[in-house]
Amino acid sequence: MNERILIIEDETPMRTALADLFASENYRVLTAADGERGLERALGEKPDLIILDVMMPKLDGFALCAELRRLANDVPVLMLTAKGQVEDRVTGLDAGADDYLVKPFSTVELLARVRALLRRMERKAKLPAKLKLGDAEIDLVRQTAFRGRKAIHLTAKEFAMLRLLAEAEGQPVTRERFLDIVWGYTAFPTTRTVDNHIAGLRAKLEKNPDEPRWLKTVHGLGYKLEL
Amino acid sequence: MNERILIIEDETPMRTALADLFASENYRVLTAADGERGLERALGEKPDLIILDVMMPKLDGFALCAELRRLANDVPVLMLTAKGQVEDRVTGLDAGADDYLVKPFSTVELLARVRALLRRMERKAKLPAKLKLGDAEIDLVRQTAFRGRKAIHLTAKEFAMLRLLAEAEGQPVTRERFLDIVWGYTAFPTTRTVDNHIAGLRAKLEKNPDEPRWLKTVHGLGYKLEL
DNA sequence: TTTGGTTTTTACAAATTCGTGACAACTGGT
DNA sequence: ACCAGTTGTCACGAATTTGTAAAAACCAAA
Secondary structure, eight states: OOOEEEEEOSSHHHHHHHHHHHHHTTOEEEEESSHHHHHHHHHHHOOSEEEEESOOSSSOHHHHHHHHHHTTOOOOEEEEEOTTOTHHHHHHHHHTOSEEEESSOOHHHHHHHHHHHHHHHHHHHHOOSEEEETTEEEETTTTEEEETTEEEOOOHHHHHHHHHHHHTTTOOEEHHHHIIIIIOSSOOOOHHHHHHHHHHHHHHHOSSTTSOSSEEEETTTEEEEOO | OOOEEEEEOSSHHHHHHHHHHHHHTTOEEEEESSHHHHHHHHHHHOOSEEEEESOOSSSOHHHHHHHHHHTTOOOOEEEEEOTTOTHHHHHHHHHTOSEEEESSOOHHHHHHHHHHHHHHHHHHHHSOSEEEETTEEEETTTTEEEETTEEEOOOHHHHHHHHHHHHTTTOOEEHHHHIIIIIOSSOOOOHHHHHHHHHHHHHHHOSSTTSOSSEEEETTTEEEEOO
């Protein structure tokens, strides 16, 4: 609780408005008025989340974000982009932002996104490196899997899907979400592709792929990992 | 804990300010007012980290750093460069500095960088100096390798790649990371170059290069060292 | 400048993974 | 039991990724 949020925004009215908003929601607020100071604070004070305007003097949002990632800093970043610059989304996500929001936005939506990001990070932190599915054991970090003594080969995509399922802690994951997270914002395969990969996982991990014990389908929604 | 930091800086006000800053953070502080004395103390007292001004009489920061490295001293060096001399960054990292900071800087950022460097070194220290890959034995520090009694010749790049793989503790290392860490900021070879070097390592270290036992490829991601 | 070693590029083959579409099987509601 | 929509599955071609050899570029020392 009481997460610390760093707001990096050069326009003072917007910066104070955001600061007030989050303060009133009981977050602890840090601010910076330009990119360079923002980077300093991000590195020095390790906030739980960063809200970052794209357009800024000295060091723009993209560069700042890219630099953070280069330094292996994985604090969640929510980018604010000016209206119209649709390109920004791709560029921003490319630079390593976790989400983005187009100005003007509603405070309700902003708060929702922030909560979502913080929740995602919390789950990721709790995520154990190893998954045990009966006699199958999967190491999500090393990307290895064993059934008893024998190694099972999973592809990169399969590991990514498992990781997403595990992060969801038994909650259903929609096909759309699989595509968004695992495939990313540049590829747009059919949602059926997801099913195929699930089939692959079941074939490799389930004792009886016809009657999955772990990789359950949630009819009309998607899939979930039953722990 | 209580790491010892050597500050090499000719301008007295700055030197004492830095000394006070680090003393107040419970580091043990050593100082030197010029490059030659700095080098002496660096060699004689083996500090845990050196903060080094680039501009100095007698022996400048680049030369000092290069000399340290020539003597196989791998103490982490953080260089302070005057504003505007953008070139300094490249030159500094070239000379073997581990990080650099442009004056004027905030104390918060300086402390953050120092902590980061010390942490990085700590991790490196935990790394065993010798790697045993079957009957091949590699000394990562001395940069020597033997297969039984016969010496195997590895190039500098190959050692650096092995070190990175070993540091990752069996986790996959992406090609991008290889380029970032092994090649650094100044060179931008193709990612295929990484593959070629891996091939070289396999040829020299693996009993059967076609079926690597240690240097595994993680399709779609990179490579890992299977311990 | 030549030399010897190292690094990088390039090109092509081989291996792996991916995406799709068709159709069967299944689901839940009526 | 029937129906419309959803999911499982399979095979195949496409696309991507990797292995590797050979040539070119590079670089420091003689």
